Amino acid sequence: MAPNNADKKETFTFAARASVEQVEEGSDLAPKFDADGLMPCVTTDAATGHVLMLGYMNSDALELTIETGEAHYWSRSRACLWHKGATSGLFQRVVEMRVDDDQDALWLRVQVDGSGASCHVGYRSCFYRSVPLGHTDRIGLQLKFEEVTKLFDPTDVYEGLPNPTRL
Amino acid sequence: MAPNNADKKETFTFAARASVEQVEEGSDLAPKFDADGLMPCVTTDAATGHVLMLGYMNSDALELTIETGEAHYWSRSRACLWHKGATSGLFQRVVEMRVDDDQDALWLRVQVDGSGASCHVGYRSCFYRSVPLGHTDRIGLQLKFEEVTKLFDPTDVYEGLPNPTRL
Numbered sequence: 271m272a273p274n275n276a277d278k279k280e281t282f283t284f285a286a287r288a289s290v291e292q293v294e295e296g297s298d299l300a301p302k303f304d305a306d307g308l309m310p311c312v313t314t315d316a317a318t319g320h321v322l323m324l325g326y327m328n329s330d331a332l333e334l335t336i337e338t339g340e341a342h343y344w345s346r347s348r349a350c351l352w353h354k355g356a357t358s359g360l361f362q363r364v365v366e367m368r369v370d371d372d373q374d375a376l377w378l379r380v381q382v383d384g385s386g387a388s389c390h391v392g393y394r395s396c397f398y399r400s401v402p403l404g405h406t407d408r409i410g411l412q413l414k415f416e417e418v419t420k421l422f423d424p425t426d427v428y429e430g431l432p433n434p435t436r437l
Numbered sequence: 438m439a440p441n442n443a444d445k446k447e448t449f450t451f452a453a454r455a456s457v458e459q460v461e462e463g464s465d466l467a468p469k470f471d472a473d474g475l476m477p478c479v480t481t482d483a484a485t486g487h488v489l490m491l492g493y494m495n496s497d498a499l500e501l502t503i504e505t506g507e508a509h510y511w512s513r514s515r516a517c518l519w520h521k522g523a524t525s526g527l528f529q530r531v532v533e534m535r536v537d538d539d540q541d542a543l544w545l546r547v548q549v550d551g552s553g554a555s556c557h558v559g560y561r562s563c564f565y566r567s568v569p570l571g572h573t574d575r576i577g578l579q580l581k582f583e584e585v586t587k588l589f590d591p592t593d594v595y596e597g598l599p600n601p602t603r604l
Contacts, residue, residue: 289604413463
């Protein structure tokens with residue numbers, strides 16, 4: 271870890287979770303990370319409200335996002351801190367950050383640099399396919415592409431890097 | 438499990454995850470549940486794009502949501518299938534369901550019945566507080582209430598039921 275991160279850790283401590291009332295009705299940021307030290311983060315386009323991605327933050331990613339106003343996550347597939355856009359240039363500028371009632375989930379409203387894409391496949395949103403409703407079994411259930419044009423070519427941007435999708 | 442659920446399980450099987458290309462670029466619904474059998478689901482207001490909640494679905498909840506067009510989740514705190522609105526009457530009607538690139542997260546766009554609230558604390562959204570940006574330590578960092586009026590009184594609606602928030 272870089273020395274500046276080590277320095278930062280000495281001063282940036284989140285509030286301890288003391289009571290349900292404090293967590294739900296108070297003004298302390300008292301986040302709850304899961305057994306892996308992570309919490310999920312929904313990221314939406316600040317202009318359209320479309321969900322761009324669902325990422326995960328550890329405490330370092332949360333601190334860095336608060337400090338810098340640029341989205342940082344924990345990459346589960348690469349097991350490293352992830353400054354979104356560091357490879358692609360598609361940084362996410364945080365317009366607003368919110369936390370949920372029990373403080374185990376985050377919501378970022380962002381503006382994305384460059385092409386505006388947030389998905390490693392090349393689409394604007396990771397949620398580029400819809401699931402049809404009303405089916406009572408899998409017969410005929412086919413995902414529908416709601417985005418049809420990739421905003422960048424992932425084979426160029428991520429040349430030589432492994433695909434993060436795990437089966 | 439109710440007999441009709443047992444019947445349903447015989448026919449509703451999701452696609453097996455065979456390749457990254459199938460999962461990312463295909464039309465099969467091949468969801469990936471975590472070690473607890475769950476996947477996160479972002480739920481937004483179909484009209485405003487505001488994030489209402491972040492819930493979790495197991496395979497039964499996903500099947501029932503697809504079949505009925507009403508949001509079903511798995512309640513982690515109560516450890517049971519959860520037809521959202523069954524207690525409060527605040528059912529979530531699914532306008533659109535989407536799945537993300539690696540199919541380990543869902544996005545529901547919904548219309549909420551009644552008062553329109555989705556948060557057990559009484560607010561419209563579970564994300565009723567914002568986190569200020571630009572802080573380099575916790576001094577002075579205070580959450581700000583972005584919703585100030587509860588849409589219902591949780592002590593009435595959930596009378597006698599335990600609060601789901603865990604410390």
